[in-house]
Amino acid sequence: MYPRHAHQIVLSALDEQAAVVLLGPRQVGKTTLALDIAGTRPSVYLDLEREADRRILAEPDLYLDEQAGKLVILDEVQQMPGLFASLRGQIDMRRRRGFRTGQFLLLGSASHVLLQQSAESLAGRVRYEEMPPLLLDEVGKDRLHDLWLRGGFPDSFQAASNRASQTWREDFLRTYLERDIPALGPRIPATTLRRFWTMLAHAQGGLLNAAALAEGLGVSGQTIGRYLDLLVDLMLVRRLAPWHQNAGKRLVKSPKVYVRDSGLVHALLGLGTLESLLGHPVVGGSWEGFCLEALIAAAPPGTEPFFYRTSGGAELDLILRLPSGAVWAIEIKRTTAPKVSRGFHLAAEDIAATHRVLVYAGTRDVPVANGLRALPLGDALGLLRAAHDAGAGSLPA
Known part of the structure; x- marks a missing residue:
């Protein structure tokens, strides 16, 4: 077991809100975390993928009335969409009885469906948190290359060998394609979706070119959009939006696309x-996608991620706009030389960046010209955690 940052985040959310929705792809560790929390307080746990547990909730109010005062954990809650209306009444009833916080922990692996259902029924009664795969500052800086190669799904990362890890990820992909995605309703041939996913891995971090993807798969651009929406919804792919506030600049407007877990990138491409x-x-x-996911996960809640690119060559791999108003301009390079192009500084000026950071493959924290700071990934994550804890978004000295 590795200590997960999400553990304290969920505990704090339960102390402040009646219901917490914990989102994340399958096998990321949500259930393990929830059962750890269940061991600290009176709780009940139901896995809604099990027919027996779904039958318990055939008359939800009858069962949930008896659990008032306990933390009710409902795993894969999107399996019972009709339950959300009952949860609203249960939360309101419990509030009248003095149980105002920490009543429900809902786990889900399909964000759009779950968010839509809960937003309609639980407005003002729920907090949303996302649990990413394992992060570098959870497993230790000495495991950097293992984490990059194998990815952050716990069973993949902790496998006995690289070969065993790759086999786990292959099984994971097959299960998603043959069981989990069809269970959500889309009738997409597994071989077609696997080819699409692999094409995204080959173009990791590139601009979305729906026309080229459509031509390669022999489908329409609209179908490509549907495939992409599905993988984004399952939190397996990230669609990174372009920065859009410089109206006077000729900005690239297509999003960049990343397979979110580096281990899945490598499994899709057969890199063991x-x-x-x-x-x-x-x-x-x-490397860029691996660092980018870690940086976004370490940023304070409410941080908005973007990238920036102009037709003139000014470019930023990642922009983090923190809730404090601080704007971090970040370049990610797999190099030991703490240098960036002139286009980085032009772009940082365009967006009025308050902080300039190069995440590189070196081992030292190096101050560079024009306010730029070159940092190993682990040190950059530490700065973002510090900004999170301080609540100000400042860059410590």
Whole structure:
């Protein structure tokens, strides 16, 4: 077991809100975290993928009335969409009886469906949190290359060997394609969706080119959009929006697309060792996506991520606009040289960045010209955690 940042986040949310929705892809550790929390207080746990547990909630109010005062944990809650209306009444009833916080912990792996259902029924009664795969500052900086190669799904990361890890990820992909996605309703051939997912991995971190993807798969651009929406909804792919506030600039308006877990990128491309990864053209995009996901996860809640690119060549791999108003301009490079192009500084000026950071493959914290600071990934995560804890978004010295 590794200590997860999400553990304290969920505990704090339960102390402040009646219901907490914890979102994350399957096998990311949500159930383990929930059962750990259940061990600290009176709780009941139901897995709504089990027919027996769904039958318990055939008359939800009858059962839930008896659990007042306990934390009710409902796993894969999107399996019973009709339950949300009952939860609203249960929360209101419990409030009248003096149980105002920490009543329900809802776990889900399909964000759009779950958010839509809960937003309609539980407005003002629920807090949303996302649980990412394992992060570098959870497993230790000495495991950087293992985490990058294998990805952050706990069973993949902790496998006995790289081969065992790759086998786990192959099984994970197959299960999603053959069981989990069809269970959500879309009738998409598994082989077609696997090809689409693999095409995204080959283009890791590139601009979305729906026309090229459609041509490669022999489908329409509208169908490509539907496939992409599905993988984004399952929190397996990130669609990173372009920065859009410089109206006077000729900005790139297409989003960038990343397969969110680096281990899945490598499994889709058949890269089972660090040597094979380092010799593959995707190495730069894979490193960028790996760092980008870690940085976004470490940022304070409410942070908005973007990228920036102009037709003139000014570019930023990642912009983090923190709730404090601070704007972090971040370049990600798999290099040991703490240098950036002139286009980085032009872009940082365009967006009025308050902080300039280069995340690189070196081992030292190096101050560079024009306010730029070059940092290893672990140190950059530490700065973002500090900004989170301080609540101000400032960059510590």
